[in-house]
Amino acid sequence: MKKSTALIFGYNEYTFEIEKNIKSVYEHIYILKLDSDGEDSFDLSDNWDSLSQKVNIDDCVAFCILEDMAENMFLTISLRDTFKDLNIVALSEDQESADKLKLAGATRVIPSTQTTANVIVDTLEKPIATEVLHSILYEKSNLKISQITIKDHTVFDGKYPTDIEWSRDHGIIIISVFHQDGSSEFIYSSKATHHIVQSGDIFVVVGYDKDIKEFEKLIGTKCEK
Amino acid sequence: MMKSLIINFAYYLDTSKSYQKTKIFFYNLLENSDYKYKKYFDIFMIILILSSVVILIREVKSHVNDSLFFFNNYVISFIFLIEYILRLWISSSVTKVIIEQNEHDVMLGNKFRLLKALKEVSLHKLKYIFSIKAIIDLLAILPFFHQLRLLRIFILFRLFKLFRYAKSIQTFTSIITAKKFEFLTLLIFTSIIIFMSSVIIYIMEANNPNASIKTLFEAVYWSVVTMSTVGYGDIAPVTPEGRVVAMFVIVSGIGVFSFTTSLVVTSFAEKLDEIKNLKVIDDIAKIKNFYLVCGYEKVAKEVVHKLSKKHKVIILEENIQKVEAAKKEGFSVLNYDPGSIHSYKKLGIDINVQVKAILCLSHSDVENVYTALTIRSFNKDIFILSILKNKANRNKLHFAGVNEIFYEKELVGIIAKEYVGQAVAFEAIHALRLSSTHIDIEEIIVNDRILQSFSNVGSLENIKYRIVLLGVYESAKKRFLFNPIDSTLLATGDYLVVMGNTKFLKEFNTHLHTKVSK
Numbered sequence: 001m002k003k004s005t006a007l008i009f010g011y012n013e014y015t016f017e018i019e020k021n022i023k024s025v026y027e028h029i030y031i032l033k034l035d036s037d038g039e040d041s042f043d044l045s046d047n048w049d050s051l052s053q054k055v056n057i058d059d060c061v062a063f064c065i066l067e068d069m070a071e072n073m074f075l076t077i078s079l080r081d082t083f084k085d086l087n088i089v090a091l092s093e094d095q096e097s098a099d100k101l102k103l104a105g106a107t108r109v110i111p112s113t114q115t116t117a118n119v120i121v122d123t124l125e126k127p128i129a130t131e132v133l134h135s136i137l138y139e140k141s142n143l144k145i146s147q148i149t150i151k152d153h154t155v156f157d158g159k160y161p162t163d164i165e166w167s168r169d170h171g172i173i174i175i176s177v178f179h180q181d182g183s184s185e186f187i188y189s190s191k192a193t194h195h196i197v198q199s200g201d202i203f204v205v206v207g208y209d210k211d212i213k214e215f216e217k218l219i220g221t222k223c224e225k
Numbered sequence: 226m227m228k229s230l231i232i233n234f235a236y237y238l239d240t241s242k243s244y245q246k247t248k249i250f251f252y253n254l255l256e257n258s259d260y261k262y263k264k265y266f267d268i269f270m271i272i273l274i275l276s277s278v279v280i281l282i283r284e285v286k287s288h289v290n291d292s293l294f295f296f297n298n299y300v301i302s303f304i305f306l307i308e309y310i311l312r313l314w315i316s317s318s319v320t321k322v323i324i325e326q327n328e329h330d331v332m333l334g335n336k337f338r339l340l341k342a343l344k345e346v347s348l349h350k351l352k353y354i355f356s357i358k359a360i361i362d363l364l365a366i367l368p369f370f371h372q373l374r375l376l377r378i379f380i381l382f383r384l385f386k387l388f389r390y391a392k393s394i395q396t397f398t399s400i401i402t403a404k405k406f407e408f409l410t411l412l413i414f415t416s417i418i419i420f421m422s423s424v425i426i427y428i429m430e431a432n433n434p435n436a437s438i439k440t441l442f443e444a445v446y447w448s449v450v451t452m453s454t455v456g457y458g459d460i461a462p463v464t465p466e467g468r469v470v471a472m473f474v475i476v477s478g479i480g481v482f483s484f485t486t487s488l489v490v491t492s493f494a495e496k497l498d499e500i501k502n503l504k505v506i507d508d509i510a511k512i513k514n515f516y517l518v519c520g521y522e523k524v525a526k527e528v529v530h531k532l533s534k535k536h537k538v539i540i541l542e543e544n545i546q547k548v549e550a551a552k553k554e555g556f557s558v559l560n561y562d563p564g565s566i567h568s569y570k571k572l573g574i575d576i577n578v579q580v581k582a583i584l585c586l587s588h589s590d591v592e593n594v595y596t597a598l599t600i601r602s603f604n605k606d607i608f609i610l611s612i613l614k615n616k617a618n619r620n621k622l623h624f625a626g627v628n629e630i631f632y633e634k635e636l637v638g639i640i641a642k643e644y645v646g647q648a649v650a651f652e653a654i655h656a657l658r659l660s661s662t663h664i665d666i667e668e669i670i671v672n673d674r675i676l677q678s679f680s681n682v683g684s685l686e687n688i689k690y691r692i693v694l695l696g697v698y699e700s701a702k703k704r705f706l707f708n709p710i711d712s713t714l715l716a717t718g719d720y721l722v723v724m725g726n727t728k729f730l731k732e733f734n735t736h737l738h739t740k741v742s743k
Contacts (some may be wrong), residue, residue, distance in 0.1 A: 007462050007646075009601040013615075013616060014637055015511075016638075018637065018641045018642075021638040021639055022641060023644065063641065079692060090556070091637060093523070110641060112634075113527055113633075113638050116636055117524055117528045117531060118531070120528050120586075121528055121532055123631075124398060124516070124581075125532075125536075126666060127668075128720045128722060129666045129668045129722045132696065132707075135705075138639050138642075138643070147483060162688075162691075167708045168711075171708060173693060173695060174693075175693065175724070185665045185727075187693065188691035188693070188726065207707075207708065
């Protein structure tokens with residue numbers, strides 16, 4: 001289920017960048033400052049009653065972006081301790097703190113140093129491929145990446161995914177296949193190539209918005225996760 | 226008349242392109258260690274020297290073939306003679322001295338003083354002739370006059386010429402000369418001990434009928450052998466007084482020996498970093514297409530770690546602790562200030578030829594701006610990339626000439642959106658790019674060779690090779706064609722953006738390049 005509220009814990013430069021990027025996704029965004037006076041504040045005392053009263057936690061995604069890694073970990077562990085099902089996205093400085101944040105209960109971790117390094121290296125090594133990927137991922141062009149669940153497998157008549165002319169017939173490119181356990185396989189990996197298309201399969205596809213929508217109409221609906 | 230002829234001739238030579246070109250060529254060949262052909266010349270000379278010594282050794286006990294004898298005495302000596310003359314020629318410029326003297330005299334309204342100019346020229350040349358290296362060179366030519374048997378021993382002087390060609394010997398000499406004072410003190414001390422002990426032992430032993438030390442030479446020989454702690458035992462003192470002297474000499478010999486050892490060791494230890502640094506500078510001069518990283522901090526560590534898998538990376542860092550940290554990671558790092566022009570001059574890096582891109586990765590925007598400005602002050606074209614720590618400084622980096630800026634917080638914001646927006650797709654594509662999955666995205670440039678066999682997208686057979694063709698980047702139109710139809714024509718300079726298993730990607734690449742020969 002898609003959430004409608006975002007809680008951003010921490011008030012720094014990351015806050016503005018995250019807010020700028022997610023405001024189109026969420027109906028409500030709350031920015032909470034650490035140890036400050038006022039309504040929009042929080043502390044690390046483990047008391048989240050006022051927050052629970054203010055928002056419906058089940059409908060929230062939390063962003064823990066305190067720059068002090070020790071405090072960020074404490075915040076993550078405190079939120080996880082109180083809210084077992086909360087979706088927590090935490091900022092980490094490096095791989096070491098990323099591992100610790102995962103242990104602390106973060107659903108997803110964004111390692112800032114590694115992210116920057118990856119983008120720099122990709123830009124230098126594969127400038128065109130990186131630009132293409134970024135334009136797909138960050139929706140800078142009409143190209144989109146999407147995950148589609150197969151509802152009606154009879155369309156494919158027991159075929160293997162690699163036997164279907166996706167690009168010629170449907171104008172899309174299949175990148176990977178998602179299995180029920182949540183793991184993904186590249187379309188040409190041996191596991192994926194020996195798997196007949198069945199209802200419930202999730203395909204990660206790249207294509208123009210129009211083509212993807214037409215493909216969705218043909219075989220199922222867009223997967224919301 | 227004579228004077229004007231000399232001046233005209235000097236100007237003629239000084240402006241003659243072919244003369245200057247020849248002189249520069251020989252200078253590079255003989256003296257410029259950065260010149261790529263010098264090492265071949267050095268190797269050739271080393272072989273000549275060694276073969277010359279081998280012939281000399283063989284000659285001691287057996288007859289040497291006449292042709293070898295001729296080769297050793299005439300051919301090698303003649304080559305050395307030519308080398309000597311060339312070195313004398315390039316040691317200083319005669320024409321420059323004459324022209325300078327002439328211009329000086331003309332400016333002062335005097336007549337050209339030829340004698341003064343010749344005196345100056347002679348001084349320069351004599352200074353070279355009497356330098357140690359030139360004397361060794363001259364002595365190495367002497368065996369040419371082989372009729373004088375004694376001169377044959379001068380072949381051994383050719384060994385000294387090795388100093389010119391072997392860099393490690395030069396390094397060793399420079400280390401020893403750095404401790405010149407200590408070695409001189411030691412030498413004087415040792416000489417005094419040897420002299421004193423020789424005289425005393427001679428006085429004590431010479432008149433004793435059983436003594437083996439009969440002459441002063443034997444006394445000196447005994448002292449040196451004892452002092453050096455070698456102690457052959459062929460000559461030994463027999464009188465009690467002589468043995469007392471021996472005890473003193475042995476004790477001082479141990480002292481001298483250990484002092485010499487420690488001196489050499491400390492000289493090496495002190496110079497080790499310098500030697501290593503010189504070696505790195507030397508190596509850098511040979512590297513082409515490397516990335517230059519300015520500043521070593523967390524982002525730099527990650528970037529260098531990833532980049533160095535496929536490319537050469539050199540780090541410039543001013544802070545010694547960070548330099549040490551980079552060394553521990555096994556990276557090539559130099560303790561130089563990336564914000565100083567002097568650093569680039571000293572390192573002798575030709576940015577246009579050697580460097581692919583410059584990465585300003587310091588965690589301080591001030592330092593990155595300063596570094597970018599420094600580089601832009603002497604190079605307008607090189608691609609500079611920088612990280613940005615504070616958004617307010619973005620324009621400053623642009624003004625400093627940075628081509629691409631990476632703002633960490635912005636990247637985190639974009640990624641956060643993708644995480645929450647299309648988490649599955651986002652994670653899928655990122656998981657594919659992890660090295661553990663062996664799936665990679667590559668861009669293959671379409672060259673003439675590929676184009677000869679594959680004129681359109683349909684002929685690529687990417688599906689057969691289990692490769693996903695995301696699209697074609699058309700360089701001429703600067704646009705990306707996603708999922709192009711089979712009839713799309715390819716052109717030289719276009720890029721194929723493909724995705725697949727690293728093994729299959731390699732096979733596909735080979736397939737594209739080899740089909741022409743089938």
